[in-house]
Amino acid sequence: MTRDMKISNARIVLADRVIDGGLAVRDGIVDSVGAGMNGPGVEDFEGDYLVPGLVELHTDHLESHYHPRPGVFWNPIAALQAHDAQVAASGITTVFDAVRIGSEADAAQNLGDHVGILVEAIDNAQGSGRLRADHFVHLRCELSAPDAVEQFEDYAHMPIVRLASLMDHTPGQRQFVTMDLYYAYYQGKSGRSDEEMRRFIAERLEDQRRYAEPNRRAIVARSREIGLAIASHDDATIDHVDQAREEGVRIAEFPTTIEAARAARKAGLSILMGAPNVVRNRSHSGNISANELARAGLLDILSSDYVPFSLMQAAFDLPRHVKGLDLPTAVANVSRNPARAAGLDDRGEIAPGQRADFARVAMLDDVPVVRAVWRQGRRVA
Numbered sequence: 001m002t003r004d005m006k007i008s009n010a011r012i013v014l015a016d017r018v019i020d021g022g023l024a025v026r027d028g029i030v031d032s033v034g035a036g037m038n039g040p041g042v043e044d045f046e047g048d049y050l051v052p053g054l055v056e057l058h059t060d061h062l063e064s065h066y067h068p069r070p071g072v073f074w075n076p077i078a079a080l081q082a083h084d085a086q087v088a089a090s091g092i093t094t095v096f097d098a099v100r101i102g103s104e105a106d107a108a109q110n111l112g113d114h115v116g117i118l119v120e121a122i123d124n125a126q127g128s129g130r131l132r133a134d135h136f137v138h139l140r141c142e143l144s145a146p147d148a149v150e151q152f153e154d155y156a157h158m159p160i161v162r163l164a165s166l167m168d169h170t171p172g173q174r175q176f177v178t179m180d181l182y183y184a185y186y187q188g189k190s191g192r193s194d195e196e197m198r199r200f201i202a203e204r205l206e207d208q209r210r211y212a213e214p215n216r217r218a219i220v221a222r223s224r225e226i227g228l229a230i231a232s233h234d235d236a237t238i239d240h241v242d243q244a245r246e247e248g249v250r251i252a253e254f255p256t257t258i259e260a261a262r263a264a265r266k267a268g269l270s271i272l273m274g275a276p277n278v279v280r281n282r283s284h285s286g287n288i289s290a291n292e293l294a295r296a297g298l299l300d301i302l303s304s305d306y307v308p309f310s311l312m313q314a315a316f317d318l319p320r321h322v323k324g325l326d327l328p329t330a331v332a333n334v335s336r337n338p339a340r341a342a343g344l345d346d347r348g349e350i351a352p353g354q355r356a357d358f359a360r361v362a363m364l365d366d367v368p369v370v371r372a373v374w375r376q377g378r379r380v381a
Contacts, residue, residue: 003028003356003377005038008046010360013052013331015349023050025356028376032352045360048371052335052349053093053357054311057163057272057308058138058231058253058303058344062097066118076121088132088310088381091359091378094339094347096138096163097122097259101152102145123160129161132373132380136162136342138345140233143168143215144208144302151217153170163342164223165231165253166216166244169210169215181277220247229342231272235260241267251341256287261298270341272301275314275334279307281321301338306322309370318370 008022012033022037022045022197023030059230065079074300087095099118119137126135137160141148155161223230224247231251232244243261244252252264252271264271273290277283281291304311310336318330332349339348347355356377373381 005356005374005377006039006042007050008037008042008044009047010050011047012049012050013328015332015336015351018049018327020105023350025374025377028356028378030350030352030354031357033350034088039334043294049363049368050350050359051091051312051315051331051359051361052377053336053347053355053373054091054315055336055338055342055344055348056087056092056095056304056308056311056334057094057251057301058098058140058165058305059087060098060140060306061304061308062099062118062122064306066114075126077130080118080121080125080135082217082234083127084131084133084135085381086374087308087372090304091134091312091361091369091373092304092308093357093359093373093375093380094134094136094344096136096342097142098138098165100142101164102148103143103151107147118350119158119160123158126160132375133373136160136167140165140167140317141215141219143212143217144170144204146199146207146211148215149218153222156222156226161228163229163231163251164219165233165251166209166219166247166249167233168212170204171214175365192357224248224358232269235264236338237262241269244269250317253303255289255293256283258293258296258298259290259298261288261296265298270300270337271298272303272341273300274305275310276307278302278314278317278321279310291318294318294322294325299333301341303338312359312368312370315364316361316363320366336371 005025012019012021023033027181062083065083066074093148099115103113122137123137141152143165198289230249231253232249233253235252236256236257241260245267251272255261255264271302277290282289292358304316315330315334317328319325336348347357357375359370360372362371
């Protein structure tokens, strides 16, 4: 299938401005941008937006397809294809699928025992050309799990693995800085009684005491040895950020306080927040609003996290929520900035020499409509 095409009559979102015009693609790469295109076979955008293909660094969405109900595990390739179809239809052309490293403390979930199945499915499907988006693997390492290092070593060397995050969901810190928040989230999710929750929390605290710090040291050392990008997760204090900076972390995922976000900016880390947080204008766990960080100039990257379409929706919502923030800056948060933070310099913006990854988007009643998506000049949605 040819990967050459011409587009006309588009509102093109460039890195620093929006222009009316068109572009030409040759062999899956943007050849020229600006002048109106004409001739046979030109794709007329009829005034719709042309935005770069979105880059998603942290989504747990694959797990919801693979494990849709308690005790139900779907065929991994079928689950991946369902996830991939929704991702591509949301305008996402590059996605880092997050898989859990470290066995799940909750035996009812137990997704840590399935990491090999999911990584193998992603690797095989990517290699066989059955996927619409370009997929990489993000190892989200639960540091308090006894087998976190062992599982990390099993997969960190694979070429498809491009990012690891350092997570600690122990009650009473980071994402859940108070026990009330932890109880509200996990007890509601699991249905445990008060006594069962007390036992569960005591076990998690003991695991954290025994394993979290040695696991963190080992995973950081190995990541730096093989050149794997590292993200911190749910930093809440300046000390958290200082530790991340010393470890060579590139990305601060979901800082929970403005103090941590300011420290991350000072340390030169890219600050990632959730697109659902932007759309809802609040965090699901009661932490800081992403829009508040954007107003303070403390936002670089958005992640769809658990709702793929929220990434496109947030890009168009941000300029309405944050005075003085324009559409190119908002779109960079979901395209160029995550690509560069992950070490991908061939995508993320509409410019000559970049991959022809882009989406046609219309706005109807303040909600974007993704009309078509191309990856490397080939239409995928």
